Amino acid sequence: MAISLPLSDSIPLSDAPPRGTERGPEPPLGRRIATFLGTRSGKIGVGLLCILWTIPTVGLFVSSFRPANKILTTGWWTVVRHPQFTLANYRDVWSTTGGTSLGQYFFNTVKITVPATFIPIVIAALAAYALSWMDFKGRDWVFVGVVALMVVPIQMAMVPLLSLINQGAHLTISGHTFTLFVIPGVKGSVVSVWIAHTCFALPLAIFLLKNFVQALPRDLIEAARIDGASHLVIFTRVVLPLAVPALASLAIFQFLWVWNDFLVATVFGPSDLKPLTWKLNDLVGTKGTEWQRLTAGAFISMIVPLGVFFSLQRYFVRGLTAGAVKG
Amino acid sequence: MVELGKTFLQAAIGIGAFLAIILLIYGLTTLLRGRAKERAQIFPFLGFAVIFLIVGLAIPAIRTIITSFYTNKGGTGLNVDTYIGLKNYRQIFADPKTRMTLLNNLWWVILGTGFSVGVGLIVARTADNMKNERLWKTLIFLPTVISMVGAGIIWRFILTKSSDPKHEFGLLNSLTGVFGAKPRAWLLQQQNYLPGLPHVNTSLLIIVFVWIQAGFCTTVLSAAVKGVPDSLGEAGRIDGATEFQVFRKITIPYVMPTIIAVTTTTIIAVLKVFDIVQSMTGGNYNTNVLANEMFDKAIPQNRPGYGSALAVILFVVVVPVVILNLRSQRRARELG
Numbered sequence: 001m002a003i004s005l006p007l008s009d010s011i012p013l014s015d016a017p018p019r020g021t022e023r024g025p026e027p028p029l030g031r032r033i034a035t036f037l038g039t040r041s042g043k044i045g046v047g048l049l050c051i052l053w054t055i056p057t058v059g060l061f062v063s064s065f066r067p068a069n070k071i072l073t074t075g076w077w078t079v080v081r082h083p084q085f086t087l088a089n090y091r092d093v094w095s096t097t098g099g100t101s102l103g104q105y106f107f108n109t110v111k112i113t114v115p116a117t118f119i120p121i122v123i124a125a126l127a128a129y130a131l132s133w134m135d136f137k138g139r140d141w142v143f144v145g146v147v148a149l150m151v152v153p154i155q156m157a158m159v160p161l162l163s164l165i166n167q168g169a170h171l172t173i174s175g176h177t178f179t180l181f182v183i184p185g186v187k188g189s190v191v192s193v194w195i196a197h198t199c200f201a202l203p204l205a206i207f208l209l210k211n212f213v214q215a216l217p218r219d220l221i222e223a224a225r226i227d228g229a230s231h232l233v234i235f236t237r238v239v240l241p242l243a244v245p246a247l248a249s250l251a252i253f254q255f256l257w258v259w260n261d262f263l264v265a266t267v268f269g270p271s272d273l274k275p276l277t278w279k280l281n282d283l284v285g286t287k288g289t290e291w292q293r294l295t296a297g298a299f300i301s302m303i304v305p306l307g308v309f310f311s312l313q314r315y316f317v318r319g320l321t322a323g324a325v326k327g
Numbered sequence: 328m329v330e331l332g333k334t335f336l337q338a339a340i341g342i343g344a345f346l347a348i349i350l351l352i353y354g355l356t357t358l359l360r361g362r363a364k365e366r367a368q369i370f371p372f373l374g375f376a377v378i379f380l381i382v383g384l385a386i387p388a389i390r391t392i393i394t395s396f397y398t399n400k401g402g403t404g405l406n407v408d409t410y411i412g413l414k415n416y417r418q419i420f421a422d423p424k425t426r427m428t429l430l431n432n433l434w435w436v437i438l439g440t441g442f443s444v445g446v447g448l449i450v451a452r453t454a455d456n457m458k459n460e461r462l463w464k465t466l467i468f469l470p471t472v473i474s475m476v477g478a479g480i481i482w483r484f485i486l487t488k489s490s491d492p493k494h495e496f497g498l499l500n501s502l503t504g505v506f507g508a509k510p511r512a513w514l515l516q517q518q519n520y521l522p523g524l525p526h527v528n529t530s531l532l533i534i535v536f537v538w539i540q541a542g543f544c545t546t547v548l549s550a551a552v553k554g555v556p557d558s559l560g561e562a563g564r565i566d567g568a569t570e571f572q573v574f575r576k577i578t579i580p581y582v583m584p585t586i587i588a589v590t591t592t593t594i595i596a597v598l599k600v601f602d603i604v605q606s607m608t609g610g611n612y613n614t615n616v617l618a619n620e621m622f623d624k625a626i627p628q629n630r631p632g633y634g635s636a637l638a639v640i641l642f643v644v645v646v647p648v649v650i651l652n653l654r655s656q657r658r659a660r661e662l663g
Contacts, residue, residue, distance in 0.1 A: 033449075046453040049446070050466040053538065056481045057469060059498060063484065073494040075501050107334040114338040119345050126349070127376035136369055142377065149380055151649040152388045153599055155621050155638040159394070159631050160387035163405040194341060199383030202376060231368050232353055260474030262602045267626060277476040281606045284480060291484060291496075298480040302473045309472040313465075320543065321550045323588070323656045 064089055064299045068292035089296035100287075102279060102297050109259060109275040109301075111190055116197035117255045121247060123198065124205035125213075128243075129235050131206070132214040133221055143210065150203040158267055161199065165192045165268070188270045196268040197258055205250055208322060212246040213239055249319030252312055256305055276301045349375070388642075395635035407632050415636035428615040432598065434525040435533055435616060439597045442537040444590050447544025451552050452574070454545075464549060468542035475539065479606030482535045486513040514608050529614050535603050540596060544589050551585035551659070552578065584658040591652035598645055617641050 036042045063076040065085040074082075092098040094106075131143050168182030186192050216239065224234045240247070258264075262277040269275065280297055287293055309316065349371055356367040395415055397407035419425045446467075454463045470478060487497035488510050495501050500510040516527035524530070555578050563573045579586075601618040608614045610623060617637060625634025 043453055043457050046450055046457070047463060049450065050463045053541070054466045054469065055498075056485055056538065057473075060481045060484060072489070072496060073491075075496045075498065077498075103330070107330055110331075110334050111337055114335070115341040115345075118342050122346070122349075123375045123379065126372045130369055130372035134369055134372065136366070142373065145385075146376075146380065147653065149384050150653070151642075151646045152384055153638070153641055153645055155599070155618055156391050156642045157384050157387035158638070159405055159625050159635060160390035161383055164382070164387065166405075190337070191341065195379075195383065199379050202379055203384070206376060230357070231372065235372075256472060260472075260477075262474065262476050262605070263622065267622075277474050277602075280476050280480060284483065284606055285609075288483075289490070291487070294480050295484065298477045301477050305472040305474070306469075309469075316468075317546055317550060320546050322660075323592075 060295050060298060063291065064295035066292070068290075071291045071295070072289075089292045090300070093293050093297045093300065098293075100279070100283060100293060100297065102276065102300055105274065105276045105279040106300060108273050109277075111273065112193050112197075112265060112269070112275055113255060113258045116194050116201075116258045117251055119194060120198040120201035120205055121209075121251055121254060124202055124209050124250075125240065125243065125247065126235070127202075127206045128209035128213040129231075129239055131210050132216075133234070133239075134231065146203050146206045146210075150207060152203075154200050154263060157199070158263075161196060162267060165195060190270070190273050192270070193265055193268045193273070196264050197261070200264065201254055201257070205254070208250060209243065209246060212243055216242055245315075245318065246322075248312075249315045249322065252308060252315050253319050256308065259305055391635045391638050394631055395639045396632075398632040399629070404629055405631050411632070415633050416640075418633065419636055419640065424615070425620065427613055428617060428620050431525065431529055431613075431615060432617050434529060435536070435597045435600060436594055438525070438530070439533045439536045439540070439600075440590060440593045442533075443540040443544050443593050444548075444586065446537065446541040447548050447589065448586070450541070450545045451549035452578075454549065455552055464542075464545055467545050470539045471542035473539075475600075475602030476606045478535055478539055479603055482531070482538075483514070483607055486531060488512045514614075515612050517613050526613060528608065528612055532603055532607060532614055535607070536597065536600060539603075540593055544593065547589050548582065548585060551582040555581045584655050587655040588652060588659045591648050591655060594648050595645060595652065598641060598648070 036045075059076050062079055063071050065087070066076065066079065067084060067086050067088065070082075070084060079085075093100045094103045095101065096104070127146075131139060131146075165183060166187045169180040170178065186195065220238060220242075221234060224238050229237070260277065261275070262281065265275045266278055266281075269278065276297075280294075280301060283290075283294060283297060352374070353368070353371040356364060356371060359367050394407050396410060396412060398409050398411050398415070399407045400409045450464070450467055454460045457463060473481075485498045486500075488500055489495045489497065492510055495504055495510050497510075499513060504510060513531055514528045519526050525533070559577050559581070560573050563577055568576065599618050600616055601622060604610050604614060604616050604619045605622070610616070610619045618641060621634050621637040621641065623634075624630045624637060
């Protein structure tokens with residue numbers, strides 16, 4: 001991808017703010033900063049800051065294509081003078097013969113991420129419809145409960161949820177243990193990660209979608225009802241098409257959240273279905289000095305999020321400003 | 328390619344099974360008539376959400392609170408068996424290591440939030456008047472979409488110290504080498520340059536967080552800054568206000584709900600920070616934070632009681648921030 005930097009022609013480098021034109025008491029710091037930021041040098045400063053922000057990623061990207069003996073002896077910036085590139089690092093970490101087989105972990109991440117994005121959003125959309133357009137007692141209280149659960153951090157529910165998934169629910173009354181239920185076939189399968197991600201995603205997803213679905217025009221839904229449309233038809237034919245922008249934003253953020261997640265997969269993931277992030281962290285511990293592998297591996301984990309970001313950028317801003325970020 | 332096909336097939340089966348269950352339940356409700364049908368149909372729409380929320384979140388959260396008063400003398404993984412009252416909590420606050428952890432968290436909140444929001448505000452305000460505004464904001468935003476584990480590797484690579492001092496390839500050691508400084512293992516540096524400030528290694532971890540979070544702050548604040556009506560600024564200028572006065576008296580108050588929303592979102596993210604610490608130092612060398620210690624104690628070290636107490640402390644700290652956040656987000660939306 002070519003990024004042209006406009007520094008050279010649009011912003012003259014020599015234009016410093018006028019000095020010594022004003023006398024009198026020193027203006028306060030905040031004011032000086034604000035004044036500085038309005039000047040050309042302020043803009044150049046922010047431009048440089050933005051470039052500085054990209055350097056770490058660029059360094060990783062460039063390094064991942066350098067031969068191992070070069071990575072470990074010279075800085076990546078020396079490629080300007082001695083360009084030498086190879087795909088060997090990627091072949092090595094991706095294949096099963098290299099000892100890291102990131103290819104397998106990449107697919108594990110896909111297996112976790114796709115359903116763990118889809119399922120919570122469907123459940124949240126259904127709930128948002130019920131909370132907005134179905135009449136029943138206690139509707140508002142359900143929503144209050146959803147909002148209240150937004151304050152529960154993952155750490156707060158993690159351990160009991162894990163034991164619930166692995167061991168089922170038991171009740172011990174004066175020494176006697178009764179098994180309330182056991183979830184069959186979930187322990188040690190990818191389904192446990194899906195369930196965990198769904199639980200942690202739901203409060204925010206329901207909250208955001210309910211706000212959106214509720215704001216749809218009442219006339220539209222009333223008209224469909226008068227025509228005799230059932231709830232399922234109204235939901236799939238009227239509400240879902242209109243909610244696409246909100247669903248898309250939410251889906252992107254949930255997708256990225258799950259793709260990049262490390263904690264939930266580490267705790268809930270069965271040992272043969274750990275995701276990329278888990279393997280990368282493992283590599284840091286076991287092969288922490290093999291930078292040819294770490295750089296290529298890290299970049300493999302970043303390709304999909306970067307691709308999603310660049311192709312769906314406008315949904316990002318919309319989602320962020322709507323508060324679609326899990327803290 | 329076969330592998331990819333199998334992967335998607337498995338994902339599709341999971342999704343398909345889930346949709347089939349919902350449709351089946353809905354289908355059953357259509358057999359009913361009248362009010363009974365109306366009532367029964369609430370279940371396929373809301374039932375899953377309520378079950379997941381109660382069984383998967385509400386009850387576990389309550390159980391964590393109860394567990395925090397217990398310990399597992401028998402030492403059987405996730406299960407606790409012995410009631411010990413407030414002992415877990417007393418131990419947390421008595422242990423100097425955990426006190427260090429709490430102090431680190433405080434630094435994370437102050438510096439991590441301060442710099443993220445500060446950089447966000449500066450870039451949002453300045454980029455607004457720059458050419459190629461989108462390009463600059465994209466550069467800042469880029470780190471936000473990559474995983475914290477990935478970011479941890481990126482920064483470890485910058486901070487790395489070569490085993491052969493003649494061939495430093497880490498960016499930071501090469502830079503300090505230009506000024507004649509000896510290469511350091513940066514993540515092991517537990518001294519502080521100025522008294523009262525956090526350790527060097529903790530500060531570096533905070534920098535990684537700011538690198539990730541600043542893009543989020545910039546994007547949201549930038550949308551708010553653009554939402555300030557031009558007429559307001561114009562009116563101020565006609566009345567003789569300077570550019571700085573317009574910024575401070577009009578722009579800042581106007582976007583204040585957004586600043587609070589961004590700040591509280593960032594504080595929540597900071598308090599829960601786990602991946603960065605886990606992948607860069609593993610919480611060693613006095614860099615531990617609450618969320619990482621909670622994980623270490625509860626899962627690898629098999630101390631669910633102690634881990635739960637740490638989770639409860641995290642919860643108690645997060646709750647007021649989340650409430651503030653929800654309120655300010657609502658206000659920010661009403662204005663925006």
